[in-house]
Amino acid sequence: MFFQKKIDYQHSYKNINFKGKRDGEEIILLLRRHWMVFFLRFVPFLLLLIVLIFFHTVGREIFDFFIFNIDKNIFYLLESFLWMFYWLALFVVWVNFYLDVWIVTNNRVVNIEQLGLFSRHTSELKHNKIQDVTSEVQGLVPTLFGYGNVYIQTAGNKQRFVFKQIPESTNTRNIIMQLQKKALLEEKKKEGEILRGKT
Amino acid sequence: MVFLFSVLYWVFVSIAVIVALMIVYHIWTYYLNKNLAISTIIFFIITFLILILINYALFSSVDLEKLFSSIF
Numbered sequence: 060m061f062f063q064k065k066i067d068y069q070h071s072y073k074n075i076n077f078k079g080k081r082d083g084e085e086i087i088l089l090l091r092r093h094w095m096v097f098f099l100r101f102v103p104f105l106l107l108l109i110v111l112i113f114f115h116t117v118g119r120e121i122f123d124f125f126i127f128n129i130d131k132n133i134f135y136l137l138e139s140f141l142w143m144f145y146w147l148a149l150f151v152v153w154v155n156f157y158l159d160v161w162i163v164t165n166n167r168v169v170n171i172e173q174l175g176l177f178s179r180h181t182s183e184l185k186h187n188k189i190q191d192v193t194s195e196v197q198g199l200v201p202t203l204f205g206y207g208n209v210y211i212q213t214a215g216n217k218q219r220f221v222f223k224q225i226p227e228s229t230n231t232r233n234i235i236m237q238l239q240k241k242a243l244l245e246e247k248k249k250e251g252e253i254l255r256g257k258t
Numbered sequence: 259m260v261f262l263f264s265v266l267y268w269v270f271v272s273i274a275v276i277v278a279l280m281i282v283y284h285i286w287t288y289y290l291n292k293n294l295a296i297s298t299i300i301f302f303i304i305t306f307l308i309l310i311l312i313n314y315a316l317f318s319s320v321d322l323e324k325l326f327s328s329i330f
Contacts, residue, residue, distance in 0.1 A: 075290050089290070130325055136316040143274055143309045150281050150302055158288055171288070176280050179288070 077162060077169070079181075088163035088234060092224040093206035097156045104149055111141060151176060161222045163235060166242070168211065170220055182220070186242035190214045192235050194228040211235065260322040267317055271310065278306050 072086035119134050158173035168189075172180045189211055196207035207228035211220035225231060282299050289295035 076292070077290050078288060130320065132316055132320040133325060136313065136320060139309065139313040139316055140270065143306075143313060146306060146309060147274060147277050147281070151277070154281055154284055158284065160290060173284075173288075176277070176284065 077160070077171070079169070079183075080164075085165045086162060087165060087238070088161075088231065090161040090163075090222060090225045090231065092156060092159060093201075093204060093226045095200065095204045095206065096224045097153075099200075100152055100156065104145070104152070107145060111138075111145060114138065114141070159223070161225065163231075163238065165238070168220060168235065170222075184211065184213055184220055186235075186238045187246050188214045189235065189239040189242075192232045192239070194232040196228060209235070259326045263322060263326075271313070274310070278302070 072089055075086055075089060115138060118138070119131070122134065154176070155173050158171070158179070160169075160171045162169040162171070166186060168184045168186070170180075170182045170184075174180055191212040193210040193212070194207055195210065196202055196205075201207050201224070204226075206224050206226045209222040209225060209228050209231050211222075213220065222228070222231065281302065285295050285299055
């Protein structure tokens with residue numbers, strides 16, 4: 060579709076590191092939410108930016124007219140506070156976006172979700188425990204920009220792994236399915252070797 | 259009143275600094291791309307320091323005595 064960017068799955072993730080990465084583990088996919096999701100979260104900040112610029116240009120006159128005659132320095136102090144907290148809020152949004160990561164390695168899927176500045180949720184799933192993978196693209200904007208959710212159903216419990224608003228959800232699903240088949244094949248191979256008494 | 263205003267000012271600035279430190283801590287601890295994390299932290303800290311300095315300069319230029327005598 061339009062505006063869709065092809066992801067290079069052959070890209071090397073050798074320089075990428077994450078907490079809990081095992082020795083010899085190879086990153087196959089590293090996924091974040093689509094940039095459009097960040098942009099949509101950024102839209103209220105753009106509106107706030109317009110408000111701040113408006114406040115800078117005509118704020119003093121409004122204060123003088125409606126409330127009381129405000130000192131020039133006090134007004135700019137108030138304004139600089141607003142800019143400071145605007146900057147901080149922008150960074151909190153960026154941190155939440157940047158630290159939500161889904162990693163597919165050669166033997167597991169890692170789900171790292173930043174829920175707030177002080178809250179973080181990490182879970183992992185081995186490929187051989189995957190039962191079913193579903194991709195979903197819902198809505199006009201996700202269809203145009205090519206992003207969606209991927210749901211991974213696990214064998215052990217009822218909980219599902221969700222890759223939220225990631226680009227190229229269908230390709231991601233295919234890759235995870237291939238890895239799951241490979242893991243199951245290896246597992247069967249090992250079982251066969253045990254039964255034949257080779258180990 | 260002047261004292262209260264000064265305390266309030268420092269409370270606000272402290273909150274901003276604590277939140278900023280938490281952001282830096284998060285990017286630093288959970289980085290996936292070291293170069294990007296370091297450049298982001300540097301960019302964030304420089305801009306934030308400039309904002310704090312402007313803020314402090316404005317705060318020190320405010321004549322608090324005059325302000326409160328004109329309001330109350």
